[in-house]
Amino acid sequence: MCFKKVILLLSILPFALCQDISDPSPFPRPLIIEYAEINGARLGDCLSVEVQLKCTSWRVAVEANNLSPWARIPEDCADYVKEYMVGKGYELDLQRVSNESENYARSASLSGDGKDAWIFDIDETLLSNLPYYEEHGYGLEIFDSTKFDQWVEMGTAPAVESSLKLYNAVLSLGIKAFLLTGRSERHRNITVHNLLKSGFQDWNKLILRSTEDHGKTATKYKSEKRDELIKDGYRLLGNSGDQWSDLLGSSTANRAFKVPNPMYYIP
Amino acid sequence: MCFKKVILLLSILPFALCQDISDPSPFPRPLIIEYAEINGARLGDCLSVEVQLKCTSWRVAVEANNLSPWARIPEDCADYVKEYMVGKGYELDLQRVSNESENYARSASLSGDGKDAWIFDIDETLLSNLPYYEEHGYGLEIFDSTKFDQWVEMGTAPAVESSLKLYNAVLSLGIKAFLLTGRSERHRNITVHNLLKSGFQDWNKLILRSTEDHGKTATKYKSEKRDELIKDGYRLLGNSGDQWSDLLGSSTANRAFKVPNPMYYIP
Numbered sequence: 001m002c003f004k005k006v007i008l009l010l011s012i013l014p015f016a017l018c019q020d021i022s023d024p025s026p027f028p029r030p031l032i033i034e035y036a037e038i039n040g041a042r043l044g045d046c047l048s049v050e051v052q053l054k055c056t057s058w059r060v061a062v063e064a065n066n067l068s069p070w071a072r073i074p075e076d077c078a079d080y081v082k083e084y085m086v087g088k089g090y091e092l093d094l095q096r097v098s099n100e101s102e103n104y105a106r107s108a109s110l111s112g113d114g115k116d117a118w119i120f121d122i123d124e125t126l127l128s129n130l131p132y133y134e135e136h137g138y139g140l141e142i143f144d145s146t147k148f149d150q151w152v153e154m155g156t157a158p159a160v161e162s163s164l165k166l167y168n169a170v171l172s173l174g175i176k177a178f179l180l181t182g183r184s185e186r187h188r189n190i191t192v193h194n195l196l197k198s199g200f201q202d203w204n205k206l207i208l209r210s211t212e213d214h215g216k217t218a219t220k221y222k223s224e225k226r227d228e229l230i231k232d233g234y235r236l237l238g239n240s241g242d243q244w245s246d247l248l249g250s251s252t253a254n255r256a257f258k259v260p261n262p263m264y265y266i267p
Numbered sequence: 268m269c270f271k272k273v274i275l276l277l278s279i280l281p282f283a284l285c286q287d288i289s290d291p292s293p294f295p296r297p298l299i300i301e302y303a304e305i306n307g308a309r310l311g312d313c314l315s316v317e318v319q320l321k322c323t324s325w326r327v328a329v330e331a332n333n334l335s336p337w338a339r340i341p342e343d344c345a346d347y348v349k350e351y352m353v354g355k356g357y358e359l360d361l362q363r364v365s366n367e368s369e370n371y372a373r374s375a376s377l378s379g380d381g382k383d384a385w386i387f388d389i390d391e392t393l394l395s396n397l398p399y400y401e402e403h404g405y406g407l408e409i410f411d412s413t414k415f416d417q418w419v420e421m422g423t424a425p426a427v428e429s430s431l432k433l434y435n436a437v438l439s440l441g442i443k444a445f446l447l448t449g450r451s452e453r454h455r456n457i458t459v460h461n462l463l464k465s466g467f468q469d470w471n472k473l474i475l476r477s478t479e480d481h482g483k484t485a486t487k488y489k490s491e492k493r494d495e496l497i498k499d500g501y502r503l504l505g506n507s508g509d510q511w512s513d514l515l516g517s518s519t520a521n522r523a524f525k526v527p528n529p530m531y532y533i534p
Contacts, residue, residue, distance in 0.1 A: 056323065057359040063331040064525040066364050068371065092324040097333050104335065258331040 047080055055080035059262045065244040070265050073139040081138045081262050085130065091162075093260040098162035101240060101257045102169045108237050108254070110174060117204070117234040118170045119226065119253060121241035122181040122191065124261045126167065126200060127157035139263030152183065155190045159198035163240065163259070167200060175237060176204040180225055180246075182218050182266065185210045218266050223249030314347055322347035326529045332511040337532050340406040348405045348529050352397065358429075360527040365429035368507060368524045369436045375504050375521070377441060384471070384501040385437045386493065386520060388508035389448040389458065391528045393434065393467060394424040406530030419450065422457045426465035430507065430526070434467060442504060443471040447492055447513075449485050449533065452477045484534050490516030 047055075055077035061067050073081050084090055110116045120126050132151040133139065151157075171177060183191055185208045192206065213221045222245065226236060230251045239246065239253035242261035247253075314322075322344035328334050340348050351357055377383045387393050399418040400406065418424075438444060450458055452475045459473065480488045489512065493503060497518045506513065506520035509528035514520075 053355055053359055057356070057363055060327055060330050060360060060527070061363050061367065063327050064527075065331075066367050066524055068367065088320055089324070092320055093327060096324050096328050100328065100333050100335065257333055260327070260331075 047083065051076065051080055059084065062262050062265070063258060063260060065248075065258075067265070069267050072142055072264075073262065075140065078137065078140045081140075084262060085133070085138050090260060094160060094162040097240075097257050097259055098166045101166050101238060101255075104255050105166075105170050105173055105175065105238060110237075111235065112174060114174075114176065115234050116173075116175045117178055117229060117236050118175050119178045119180050119229075119236060119239040119241075119246075120163070120167065120203075121243070121246045121259075122179055122183060122195075123157075124160070124242035124263075125240055125246070125259050126160060126163050126179070127194060127198060128160045129157055131157070133263055143264060149187075152187055153190055155194040155197065157194055157198065159200065160259075164199050166240065170238070171202055176234070177202070178229060178234075179203050179206045180222055181206070181208055182221070183208050184214070218243065218245035219249045222246060223251060226251035226253075314350065318343065318347055326351065329529050329532070330525060330527060332515075332525075334532070336534050339409055339531075340529065342407070345404065345407045348407075351529060352400070352405050357527060361427060361429040364507075364524050364526055365433045368433050368505060368522075371522050372433075372437050372440055372442065372505060377504075378502065379441060381441075381443065382501050383440075383442045384445055384496060384503050385442050386445045386447050386496075386503060386506040386508075386513075387430070387434065387470075388510065388513045388526075389446055389450060389462075390424075391427070391509040391530075392507055392513070392526050393427060393430050393446070394461060394465060395427045396424055398424070400530055410531060416454075419454055420457055422461040422464070424461055424465065426467065427526075431466050433507065437505070438469055443501070444469070445496060445501075446470050446473045447489055448473070448475055449488070450475050451481070485510060485512035486516045486534065489513060490518060493518035493520075 055074070058067075058074060058077055059081075062070075105118070108116075123129055129148075129151065132148065136144075136147070167177060179195075181191070188206070188208055191208070195203075195206075207225050209221060213224075216224075227250055229236065236251065236253035238255050238257065240257045240259055241247050242259040243266045244258065245266050247256035247258065322341070325334075325341060325344055326348075329337075372385070375383075390396055396415075396418065399415065403411075403414070434444065446462075448458070455473070455475055458475070462470075462473075474492050476488060480491075483491075494517055496503065503518065503520035504522070506523045507526055508514050508523075509526040510533045511525065512533050514523035514525060
C-alpha cells in the first residue's frame with residue numbers, strides 16, 4: 001500500500017515524469033525526476049496505469065449512461081473512486097458542468113414572463129452527501145436506506161459549491177428554480193432547513209416524493225412532475241442532475257446537464 | 268518535448284510510480300522507480316498531471332453531453348486526445364460499450380416477429396475514420412468536408428472491431444439492423460462497398476441523407492427516420508452511435524449506447 005504517506009510526500013514534492021532525451025540511444029537508462037510547477041500530483045499517482053485506465057473507462061461509461069443498473073462500484077476501483085472524489089478530478093468536473101450550465105443560461109433567450117424554469121435535483125447536485133459516503137466506502141457498500149435517512153435527518157449536508165454558484169446565477173437571470181428530488185415528503189422540513197443553511201434560497205417550488213410516488217422509478221416520477229410543470233406553462237430551459245434518471249424521460253429540458261457522480265446509480 | 272523517444276523508452280521499461288514508504292519521515296526523499304507487470308505505460312505518461320486531469324474532465328463532459336456545440340478539440344488537449352485514440356483508452360472504452368450493448372441485447376425479451384430492431388450509426392460507430400483523423404490532428408483541425416468526402420470515396424475505412432462483434436451478435440439474435448448515417452445518398456455505393464469489405468453484412472436497411480434531409484440537424488433527421496421505423500411497427504431495442512445526435516430526439520430506443528468519440532461533435 002502506497003497510500004496516505006505518498007500524499008504527504010507528493011504534496012511536498014510535486015513532480016512530472018518527463019525526460020529530456022537529447023541523444024537517440026535506444027537503451028534504457030534511469031529516468032530523471034524533474035520538479036514541475038504543477039501541484040496536481042496526489043494519491044491517484046499511486047494507482048497503477050492499468051487501474052487508472054480501467055476505472056476511468058468505467059467512470060466514463062457511468063457518465064455517458066452506458067451501464068446497466070449497477071448496485072455498487074467495482075471493487076478494484078475503490079481506491080480510484082476515492083481518489084477521484086477527494087482529489088481534484090471531481091472538483092474539476094463539477095466546475096466544468098457548472099460553468100457550461102451558466103454559459104448556456106446566460107445565452108438562452110428568456111421570455112421574462114415568469115415562466116422560464118430550471119430544474120435542480122438535490123442530492124449530489126445541490127447538496128453533497130460526501131461526508132456520508134466517506135464513511136461508507138464511496139459507493140463500495142450496498143446502499144443502506146436506513147443509515148442514509150439518519151444522515152439526511154441530521155440536515156448537515158454541505159452545498160456543492162459550484163452548483164450554488166450556478167443556482168444563484170440562474171436566479172439572478174429571472175429564471176425560476178424548481179427543486180425536484182427523490183427525497184420523501186416526510187423529509188421536507190429537514191431538507192428546507194438544510195438547503196437554507198447551505199445557502200440556497202428563493203426556489204419556486206420544492207417537489208418531494210409523496211405517498212403515491214413511492215415505488216415509481218425516478219425517471220417516471222420526475223417525468224410526471226416535469227409534465228405537470230409544462231402543463232402549467234413553464235418552459236424548462238435547463239435541468240441539472242447527477243443521475244440520468246433526473247434528466248431523461250418525458251418533458252425533458254432544452255439542455256440537460258449531467259453532474260458527475262461515480263458513487264451510485266438510481267434508475 | 269518528451270515525445271516519441273519516451274514511447275520507445277517506456278515500451279522497453281514499463282513502470283509504476285509507487286513508493287513503499289515504511290518509515291514515517293516527513294522529508295522529501297528521491298522517489299524509487301519500480302518495474303511493474305503492466306504494459307500500459309505509453310506516450311500519455313509524458314503528459315503532466317494537470318493536462319491529464321483537465322483533458323480527462325473535458326472528455327468526460329463530451330461523453331456525458333455536457334458541452335455546447337464545439338468545433339474542434341481544445342488546443343492544449345491535442346496530445347492527450349492523440350494518446351487516447353492511439354493508446355489503450357479508446358480501445359478499452361469501445362470494448363466496454365460493445366460488451367454492455369451485447370449483454371443488454373442478449374437479456375432483452377424479443378418478440379421474434381421480425382420487428383425487433385437495432386440502429387447503428389456508421390462513422391466512428393461501425394466504421395473507423397481514424398486513418399483520416401491521424402492525418403488531420405485527431406480533431407484539432409476544423410472539419411473540412413471536401414477532404415473528408417475524398418476519404419469516404421476511397422471506401423477503405425476499417426471496421427470498429429468491437430462494433431463488428433456487437434453487430435454480429437445482434438444479428439445472430441434475430442434482431443434487424445438498421446444503419447442510419449449522416450452520409451449523403453450519393454455515397455450509397457461506396458458505403459455499401461466499404462461496409463461489406465470491412466465485414467458488415469445482412470443489414471435490413473441502409474438509410475442515408477436524401478436531398479430533403481440536407482440542412483437538417485442530425486438529431487432532427489435521425490429522429491424523423493426513427494419515427495418512420497416506429498410507424499412501420501419496429502421496436503427499437505438498441506441504438507449505437509458516437510454522437511448524442513444519434514441517440515436523442517424522438518422515437519428513442521429502449522437503450523442508447525454512446526460509443527466514445529472525443530474528436531468531433533455533430534449537432
